[in-house]
Amino acid sequence: MKTNAKIDALQLMLTDLRTRNEPIRHKAAFRGCQPEFQSLVTNLIQQLEDELKYEKTSFRNSIEVNK
Numbered sequence: 001m002k003t004n005a006k007i008d009a010l011q012l013m014l015t016d017l018r019t020r021n022e023p024i025r026h027k028a029a030f031r032g033c034q035p036e037f038q039s040l041v042t043n044l045i046q047q048l049e050d051e052l053k054y055e056k057t058s059f060r061n062s063i064e065v066n067k
Contacts, residue, residue: 004059010052017045 028037 002059002063004055007052007055007059010048010055014045014048014052017041017048 025034025037028034
């Protein structure tokens with residue numbers, strides 16, 4: 001099975017962003033920026049999901065072309 005390093009990296013980053021990182025969340029709460037922090041995380045997840053979808057489609061298309 002062929003793999004794509006960029007797809008793997010995007011999937012790892014998304015997993016990391018979706019994992020509750022309590023020390024960072026506590027710092028955001030302490031500084032009073034928890035809503036802003038969560039909004040940024042949500043925006044990053046959406047951007048990375050869009051890029052992952054694009055990369056998967058491109059990768060599939062390149063495999064089909066090379067058959």
